[in-house]
Amino acid sequence: MDYFFYPKSVAIFGSFRKGSIAREILRNVVEGGFEGKIIPVNPKGGEVEVAGRKFKVRERLDEGVDVSIIVIPAKLVPGLIRELKGLTKGAVVISAGFSEVGNVELEKELVEAAKEAGIRIIGPNCAGIFGVHGKFFGSFEVRVRPGGLALISQSGAFGGAALAMGNEEGVGFSAFVSYGNASDLDESDFLRYFADDPNTKVIALYIEGVKDGKKFMEALKYATSKKPVIILKAGKSKSGARAAQSHTGSLAGSYEIYKAVFKQTGAIEVEEMEELFDAAKAFEMYSRAGRRVAVVTNSGGPGVLATDKVERLGLEIAKLSDKTIEELKTFLPPQCSVKNPIDLIADADYDRYRRTIEVVCKDENVDSILVICVPPIFIPSEEIARAVIDAKCDKPIIVNFMAGELVRKGIKILEKEGIKNFPTPERAAKALYWLSSR
Amino acid sequence: MDYFFYPKSVAIFGSFRKGSIAREILRNVVEGGFEGKIIPVNPKGGEVEVAGRKFKVRERLDEGVDVSIIVIPAKLVPGLIRELKGLTKGAVVISAGFSEVGNVELEKELVEAAKEAGIRIIGPNCAGIFGVHGKFFGSFEVRVRPGGLALISQSGAFGGAALAMGNEEGVGFSAFVSYGNASDLDESDFLRYFADDPNTKVIALYIEGVKDGKKFMEALKYATSKKPVIILKAGKSKSGARAAQSHTGSLAGSYEIYKAVFKQTGAIEVEEMEELFDAAKAFEMYSRAGRRVAVVTNSGGPGVLATDKVERLGLEIAKLSDKTIEELKTFLPPQCSVKNPIDLIADADYDRYRRTIEVVCKDENVDSILVICVPPIFIPSEEIARAVIDAKCDKPIIVNFMAGELVRKGIKILEKEGIKNFPTPERAAKALYWLSSR
Numbered sequence: 001m002d003y004f005f006y007p008k009s010v011a012i013f014g015s016f017r018k019g020s021i022a023r024e025i026l027r028n029v030v031e032g033g034f035e036g037k038i039i040p041v042n043p044k045g046g047e048v049e050v051a052g053r054k055f056k057v058r059e060r061l062d063e064g065v066d067v068s069i070i071v072i073p074a075k076l077v078p079g080l081i082r083e084l085k086g087l088t089k090g091a092v093v094i095s096a097g098f099s100e101v102g103n104v105e106l107e108k109e110l111v112e113a114a115k116e117a118g119i120r121i122i123g124p125n126c127a128g129i130f131g132v133h134g135k136f137f138g139s140f141e142v143r144v145r146p147g148g149l150a151l152i153s154q155s156g157a158f159g160g161a162a163l164a165m166g167n168e169e170g171v172g173f174s175a176f177v178s179y180g181n182a183s184d185l186d187e188s189d190f191l192r193y194f195a196d197d198p199n200t201k202v203i204a205l206y207i208e209g210v211k212d213g214k215k216f217m218e219a220l221k222y223a224t225s226k227k228p229v230i231i232l233k234a235g236k237s238k239s240g241a242r243a244a245q246s247h248t249g250s251l252a253g254s255y256e257i258y259k260a261v262f263k264q265t266g267a268i269e270v271e272e273m274e275e276l277f278d279a280a281k282a283f284e285m286y287s288r289a290g291r292r293v294a295v296v297t298n299s300g301g302p303g304v305l306a307t308d309k310v311e312r313l314g315l316e317i318a319k320l321s322d323k324t325i326e327e328l329k330t331f332l333p334p335q336c337s338v339k340n341p342i343d344l345i346a347d348a349d350y351d352r353y354r355r356t357i358e359v360v361c362k363d364e365n366v367d368s369i370l371v372i373c374v375p376p377i378f379i380p381s382e383e384i385a386r387a388v389i390d391a392k393c394d395k396p397i398i399v400n401f402m403a404g405e406l407v408r409k410g411i412k413i414l415e416k417e418g419i420k421n422f423p424t425p426e427r428a429a430k431a432l433y434w435l436s437s438r
Numbered sequence: 439m440d441y442f443f444y445p446k447s448v449a450i451f452g453s454f455r456k457g458s459i460a461r462e463i464l465r466n467v468v469e470g471g472f473e474g475k476i477i478p479v480n481p482k483g484g485e486v487e488v489a490g491r492k493f494k495v496r497e498r499l500d501e502g503v504d505v506s507i508i509v510i511p512a513k514l515v516p517g518l519i520r521e522l523k524g525l526t527k528g529a530v531v532i533s534a535g536f537s538e539v540g541n542v543e544l545e546k547e548l549v550e551a552a553k554e555a556g557i558r559i560i561g562p563n564c565a566g567i568f569g570v571h572g573k574f575f576g577s578f579e580v581r582v583r584p585g586g587l588a589l590i591s592q593s594g595a596f597g598g599a600a601l602a603m604g605n606e607e608g609v610g611f612s613a614f615v616s617y618g619n620a621s622d623l624d625e626s627d628f629l630r631y632f633a634d635d636p637n638t639k640v641i642a643l644y645i646e647g648v649k650d651g652k653k654f655m656e657a658l659k660y661a662t663s664k665k666p667v668i669i670l671k672a673g674k675s676k677s678g679a680r681a682a683q684s685h686t687g688s689l690a691g692s693y694e695i696y697k698a699v700f701k702q703t704g705a706i707e708v709e710e711m712e713e714l715f716d717a718a719k720a721f722e723m724y725s726r727a728g729r730r731v732a733v734v735t736n737s738g739g740p741g742v743l744a745t746d747k748v749e750r751l752g753l754e755i756a757k758l759s760d761k762t763i764e765e766l767k768t769f770l771p772p773q774c775s776v777k778n779p780i781d782l783i784a785d786a787d788y789d790r791y792r793r794t795i796e797v798v799c800k801d802e803n804v805d806s807i808l809v810i811c812v813p814p815i816f817i818p819s820e821e822i823a824r825a826v827i828d829a830k831c832d833k834p835i836i837v838n839f840m841a842g843e844l845v846r847k848g849i850k851i852l853e854k855e856g857i858k859n860f861p862t863p864e865r866a867a868k869a870l871y872w873l874s875s876r
Contacts, residue, residue, distance in 0.1 A: 019816060101773065140815065142844060155739025157784065161812045164842030165861070208742060234742040237749035243742045243779050271750075272864040273743065301593025304646060304672040304681045305711065311675035312709075335539065341681050346595065374599040377578065378457060404602030406580060423603070426710040 001185075001193045003089040004122065005131030005175050007066035009037035010138065011088065013080060014071030016040055016048040016057060021094060022071040024140040025128060026050050032137035039065060061087050069128065069138050074098055074106060077124065078113040085117035092138060093123035099181050100125050111183050126180030127156030130163075132173045133199040139176065147172010148201030148284040150194040152187055154179065155234075158206050162273065169277045170420050172284060174199040188212065188219035195223040202283035204230040204276055208244035213261075220265040228283045228438055229267045232276050233258055268437055275430070281420040282398065282431040289396040289435035290367025292318035294360045295341035297372035298348040298384075302402070303341035306370055306425035313433040317341070324363040331355055349379050353387035361393035368396040368435070370428050373407065381410030389417045396435060400428035439623075439631045441527040442560065443569030443613050445504035447475035448576065449526065451518065452509030454478055454486040454495060459532060460509040462578040463566065464488050470575035477503065499525050507566065507576050512536055512544060515562065516551040523555035530576060531561035537619050538563050549621050564618030565594030568601075570611045571637040577614065585610010586639030586722040588632040590625055592617060593672075596644050600711065607715045608858050610722060612637040626650065626657035633661040640721035642668040642714055646682035651699075658703040666721045666876055667705045670714050671696055706875055713868070719858040720869040724834040727873035728805025730756035732798045733779035735810035736786040736822075740840070741779035744808055744863035751871040755779070762801040769793055787817050791825035799831035806834040806873070808866050811845065819848030827855045834873060838866035 010029060014022025026040055027050040038055065040048055045059045061068070061084065068088040070077060074097030081091060091114070098107040107124065114121045122129060128139025132146045141160040149171055153159030156178040163176060174197065177190055187210055194200045203223060210216040223229045235244030236255045262269045270276045293310050295317065297303035307317055317340050320328075328338040332352065337343040342360065344352050353371070360366055373384045381401060388399060399414060400422050401407040411421045422428035448467060452460025464478055465488040476493065478486055483497045499506070499522065506526040508515060512535030519529060529552070536545040545562065552559045560567060566577025570584045579598040587609055591597030594616040601614060612635065615628055625648060632638045641661060648654040661667050673682030674693045700707045708714045731748050733755065735741035745755055755778050758766075766776040770790065775781040780798065782790050791809070798804055811822045819839060826837060837852060838860050839845040849859045860866035 021815070024815075142813075142842065153739075155737070157737030157812045158739030158743075161737070161740060161840045164813065164844055165840060168842045206739065208739070232743075234739060234746060237746045239749055239755035239778070240742050240746035242777075243738070243745050243775070243781075246738075246775050246777070246781075272747070273862045274864070299593070299595030299599070300681070300684075301591075301596030301644065301646070301672060302599060304593075304678050305596075305670075307681050308672060308675045308678035309710070311677055317677035337681070337684050339680075339684070340677070343681075343684075374595045375580075375602065377459070377462075402599045402603060404580065404606045406602055424711040426712070 001090070003066035004129060005136065005197070006134035007036060007131070007136055009039070009065040010034070010136070011039040011041050011061050011065045011068045013041045013068060016042060021140055023048065023050065025069055025071065025138060028137040028140060028143060032143055033135045034137070035135060037065070064088070066090065067092065067138065069094065071095060074103065074124065078106070078109040081110060081113040081117055081119060084119060088119055090120045090122065092126065092128055093121060094126060094128055096125040098124045098183070107181060107183050114184060121184035122177065123180040124183060127159055127178035129178070130173065130176040132175060139178070141176070142167065144173040144176070147174065148199070149173050149280045150175040150197065150200040150203045152177050152179065152190045152203065153206040154187065154208050155206060156180065162206070165273065166277060169281065170415055171277055171280055182211065186211065188215045191219040191223040191229065195226040200227065202228045202230065202280055204280050206232045206234065208235045217261050217265065220261065220267055224266040228287065230276055230279045231262055231267050231269050232273065233269065266438065268434060278422060278427050278431050279434040282435050285418065285420060286396040286435055288438045289432055291436045292316045292365060292367040293370055293432055294318045294320065294363070294366045295370045295372065296344065296353070296356055296360065297341055298344050298346060298376060299372065299374040300343050302372050302374060302425045303343055306372060306400070306429050307341050309426040309429035310432070313429060315433060315436060318363070318366045320360070321363050321365055324359055327359045328356060346376060347379070348376065350383045350387045353384055354391045357388065357391035357393055357397070361391070361395050366395065368398065368432055369393065370432060371397055371399050372425055373401045373410065375406035381407040382413055385410035385413040388414065388419065398422060398428045398431045400425050439528070441504035442567060443574065443635070444572035445474060445569070445574055447477070447503040448472070448574070449477040449479050449499050449503045449506045451479045451506060454480060459578055461486065461488065463507055463509065463576060466575040466578060466581060470581050471573045472575070473573060475503070502526070504528065505530065505576065507532065509533060512541065512562070516544070516547040519548060519551040519555055519557060522557060526557055528558045528560065530564065530566055531559060532564060532566055534563040536562045536621070545619060545621050552622060559622035560615065561618040562621060565597055565616035567616070568611065568614040570613060577616070579614070580605065582611040582614070585612065586637070587611050587718045588613040588635065588638040588641045590615050590617065590628045590641065591644040592625065592646050593644060594618065600644070603711065604715060607719065608853055609715055609718055620649065624649065626653045629657040629661040629667065633664040638665065640666045640668065640718055642718050644670045644672065646673045655699050655703065658699065658705055662704040666725065668714055668717045669700055669705050669707050670711065671707065704876065706872060716860060716865050716869050717872040720836065720872050723856065723858060724873055726876045727834040727870055729874045730754045730803060730805040731808055731870055732756045732758070732804045733808045733810065734782065734791070734794055734798065735779055736782045736784060736814060737810065737812040738781050740810050740812060740863045741781055744810060744838070744867050745779050747864040747867035748870070751867060753871060753874060756801070756804045758798070759801050759803055762797055765797050766794060784814060785817070786814065788821045788825045791822055792829045795826065795829035795831055795835070799829070799833050804833065806836065806870055807831065808870060809835055809837050810863055811839045811848065813844035819845040820851050823848035823851040826852065826857065836860060836866050836869045838863050
């Protein structure tokens with residue numbers, strides 16, 4: 001499927017007048033810096049200018065491309081697919097108006113045409129795809145930063161909102177696929193593909209229901225054997241399942257069965273959208289972590305909140321070795337608490353943080369470190385960020401800088417180094433929980 | 439205690455050299471627009487300029503003020519308090535170095551001096567206070583927007599981080615008090631005071647432990663009879679309780695006892711910092727809500743997620759009356775779902791949202807409405823925000839606009855009208871849960 005996510009050439013079929021979806025997609029492809037060939041196609045021909053680049057609109061596709069994005073009226077799609085035989089490897093069908101509104105026959109015709117033409121289909125009724133490391137933004141959704149998360153979404157609108165939220169939350173993406181009606185390629189195919197994609201460190205899946213349970217279970221087993229898979233299953237409650245059915249036509253099936261499958265395959269199920277991002281951020285950084293956590297803080301209260309949450313989640317507050325405690329005492333002021341949670345108190349500076357992290361990291365009783373920083377009064381948060389970055393430590397470090405304006409610069413420096421911030425002590429603790437749940 | 443939170447005059451005792459805490463507080467008082475008299479005091483005299491205003495530093499306080507803020511070495515505080523007899527009604531002692539580091543005797547001396555002088559004390563070892571509607575920012579912490587939340591925090595650092603986070607989350611504050619060692623006034627006194635403060639709509643309390651359980655329970659009972667009280671109790675786990683003890687000297691006591699007290703008094707206990715703000719935002723807008731929720735959305739997936747969460751929290755997805763369904767059908771396109779969750783689909787505009795909210799609001803089976811808006815492709819989010827604002831509805835409406843850049847303008851318009859946004863469907867659902875838990 002590399003031709004979908006790392007294409008060398010793309011054709012876009014649709015209307016390119018201002019405000020049209022095809023034009024928005026063309027704009028995204030151009031502005032996203034796609035380096036391959038870009039061919040807009042419309043029987044009426046003409047010209048289109050987006051983002052300062054002028055394109056001749058071809059009346060028909062007359063040379064081979066890797067991927068075609070199709071935004072034309074539903075009833076014309078099967079015919080176009082037949083015409084594209086030998087001219088495109090894959091087609092992303094954005095157009096709606098197929099099985100989701102009862103046009104089951106039209107969708108069947110599309111699938112048969114594609115099979116005959118040897119073309120693989122994503123969609124129809126989808127929001128498109130991103131191959132972020134191939135600089136290919138084949139969707140009208142907001143573009144995202146490159147990173148390790150491949151997001152697979154049954155709901156296009158959920159996907160779009162999730163991309164925008166991911167940008168806010170500091171997530172980096174390797175790919176996005178909204179697969180709509182899954183007439184040909186489905187969630188299972190994408191799970192397998194991203195399991196082997198070298199740019200993808202973690203896969204997140206939003207599903208309401210799957211059609212082929214056996215295929216799904218095997219794909220999930222395969223994917224989880226390669227990398228973490230996070231799943232947000234919608235339609236769990238009675239009313240939710242009913243709504244999902246009318247939304248994607250998914251027979252949501254018994255949630256208990258899904259739950260069992262997730263557990264059996266080692267997939268990580270999250271309950272909320274926010275958790276999906278927190279888990280993804282954690283797995284972009286680390287593939288797993290043990291259960292014994294050391295908390296390092298410059299403020300008692302938030303340290304206590306983190307500690308409460310760590311234990312509530314079934315993780316352990318690590319018991320520091322005597323050697324560690326002795327070593328900490330050699331350089332920490334006597335008002336500091338050298339018991340875990342380790343309170344470096346309000347005037348903790350670069351040195352105090354860095355040395356503490358390094359000493360604690362060497363302790364065999366410690367699997368991971370949760371570093372909290374509330375705005376120090378006379379020390380810029382950048383300095384504490386530097387300490388976290390510079391500390392020599394080969395164990396997972398999860399960071400909670402809070403809050404607002406006062407720590408923004410520190411968070412920015414961390415992000416530049418690939419260290420993602422979790423906005424509350426509890427969410428940081430939960431990040432460690434996800435990491436230890438594999 | 440109006441002299442603390444709506445003072446007419448303030449004296450600040452400490453060093454006013456650059457970078458000093460007293461100077462930071464003076465700056466906050468001036469920049470915050472305090473309209474009363476401001477008197478910096480230091481035995482060395484001199485001048486201090488902050489935020490473009492020049493002050494003569496008096497060598498001693500020679501006229502009466504409502505409140506004094508004290509940032510001088512701990513051992514000098516009792517003496518100063520004795521000197522202030524008749525000159526100040528209240529004193530906020532920022533200085534640390536009392537019982538929290540074992541100087542129990544010094545704290546006793548302070549309390550006795552204050553009693554003899556007839557001065558009430560907040561602190562010592564605290565971060566100060568804000569009386570936001572009195573434009574009085576008597577703390578070095580970041581200033582906040584005026585609103586309905588009074589935040590009472592045992593931990594100064596938690597308080598500071600919470601204020602900054604509140605700004606990010608769109609919370610409005612009536613007051614803030616960090617009460618430190620609670621040598622005189624404690625959490626119970628503030629609960630009673632804010633219960634009667636007309637600018638306070640909701641009280642949030644961060645505690646690790648209380649000293650006088652009976653007084654606390656009575657104050658809590660009183661406060662909850664007047665308005666919602668949200669509590670974040672830290673030190674619930676074994677390690678957390680131990681850490682709290684070393685942090686604030688609180689004997690956290692059995693969490694089970696606290697839990698019973700919260701339940702018995704009708705206080706709303708939250709588990710996480712983020713929940714504290716979500717609950718506070720909900721209660722800034724509404725004092726309570728029933729349990730039957732209607733979900734209105736322009737996107738199926740997020741609607742399903744909200745529905746799942748509503749039912750998971752033990753609320754109900756309202757069963758719309760036949761009359762409501764018939765009325766919705768008269769103006770909604772046939773592709774829309776008129777069952778709850780009501781899906782207005784992607785091209786929903788101002789009219790569709792406004793009319794739907796108004797029709798649903800009249801349904802006797804509906805207690806509250808959860809409105810979701812993912813970025814519509816060709817409609818600015820401002821338009822949907824206007825629909826929410828303009829809709830005639832006398833029931834609680836909780837809004838989830840998501841996400842990022844694409845809905846920022848809409849959220850801004852909502853906030854201007856006092857409608858707070860919840861960033862995910864699940865957090866919006868939980869807001870309704872808090873509202874229905876009173």
